[in-house]
Amino acid sequence: MWGNLARFILKNRLILLIALTLATVFMAYHAFQVKLSYEFSRAIPLDNPKYKIYQSFRQKFGEDGNLLVVGVQTDQFFKAPFFNSYTALAETFKKIPAVENVLSVPGSTNLKKDSAAEKLLAVTIFESGRISQAALDSSASVFLSLPFYRGLLYNAETKTYLMGLSINKEVMNSKQRNDVVAAIVKAGDAFGKQNNIEMHYSGLPHIRTNMATKVASEMQWFLLGSILLSAVILLIFFRSLSATALSLGVVVIGVIWCLGTIEFLGYRITLLTALIPPLVVVIGIPNCIYFLNKYHTSYLDTGEKNKALVEMISRMGIVTLFCNIAA
Structure with a gap:
């Protein structure tokens, strides 16, 4: 199955690249439209004792937000x-x-x-x-x-x-x-x-405003920091600018799709969803390392790029899929 998928991708790579580029541009448009949530978000379970006390307080004294x-x-x-x-x-x-x-x-x-x-x-x-x-x-x-x-x-x-x-x-x-x-x-x-x-x-207005500002700024710095740190790690391991640029390109596309999907589905950035883009970077970089390592080892064994790519997708596709599902 994975071998046939690899051959299909290589055979239709131009069409697939164009489709991926157009879809990424579409997602990038939505990613730039993503907004920060200013509503009070619940971050603890409903059966938490502290949450129950808070609900009891609201029923007795009314809203305090x-x-x-x-x-x-x-x-x-x-x-x-x-x-x-x-x-x-x-x-x-x-x-x-x-x-x-x-x-x-x-x-x-x-x-x-x-x-x-x-x-x-x-x-x-x-x-x-x-x-x-x-x-x-x-x-x-x-x-x-x-x-x-x-x-x-x-x-x-x-x-x-x-x-x-x-x-x-x-x-x-x-x-x-x-x-x-x-x-x-x-x-x-x-x-x-x-x-x-x-x-x-x-009071909650002051706390929530400070928290929303921190989420917006820290998300940008955390995302930028994770990308820069990943780039340094890739350079240390591969000592190749092309391999680093390729891996970062894949990760950036993943981040764009992540933010675009959040906005496209009508969601906003909250305290919890702000962690998703950096996690995509952290999860995506090891995947790129696995694929590149498998490609290089397969290329050394076969001496042909196409066979090495087919071997890479066949061997690493299923492994990466289940690793990402588990992550």
Whole structure:
């Protein structure tokens, strides 16, 4: 079977090369269209205890994937200059596209009883705009007396204060979230530099954005590094530029087909699928070494290129097929 396949390939090599070239160009077009996935991907089994705890948390408290938290630690928080600057930061965050809501100390509310209407009214604790130190001290005493915000927006022991930003869920699952998170970090860092204070960021939007950026950059470097390392290994073993170029050409075609297939089938690059192209390189290089070694040994035995190629495909075809399936 494999001998007949080898003879068929050699007999129709021109047609097959043209077909392979056209198909590779088609796959290269799709490979350049491949996109990075910005959706929250599950990387652990459904029966994992930690995953079950997370699902229980979501059922009780709702979705948490669109909340970004900005934290500061200072003992000058309720000083008028810092507080007014902090209030301006909250207003800046509200103006950023896709930021739907901002939960912060300046925007906190208190419930007051309306005896006439027999209901509770939500009133803001702090005055809007710039506030004087006297008014701030009065409002701060009211705020600190409310146990609801204790441990939620501030920690009195560590002098830590948090600001929660709710980001649009559709934007969170798109490329736009990179610009939104970058704008938030830029505004926060400007505030920190202005007040000489360290800014802290957390929450899934920030983590997922950093992870997506790392996946995109590390995939490129990892793929390039694997190809360069393979080229060095091939040069050391074969000491031939033609053999190295041929092997790398085969591997590059495999990577193009890999990325093109991912996009053609409607998938995107995730934390897991980003490992496929480097794996193709790692798996493809040994295959090239096996085929070249078998060709050279067969050529030394037969002295004819065609017979050596038929022998190479007949002997190594089935072996390589099952090795790649197992890999």
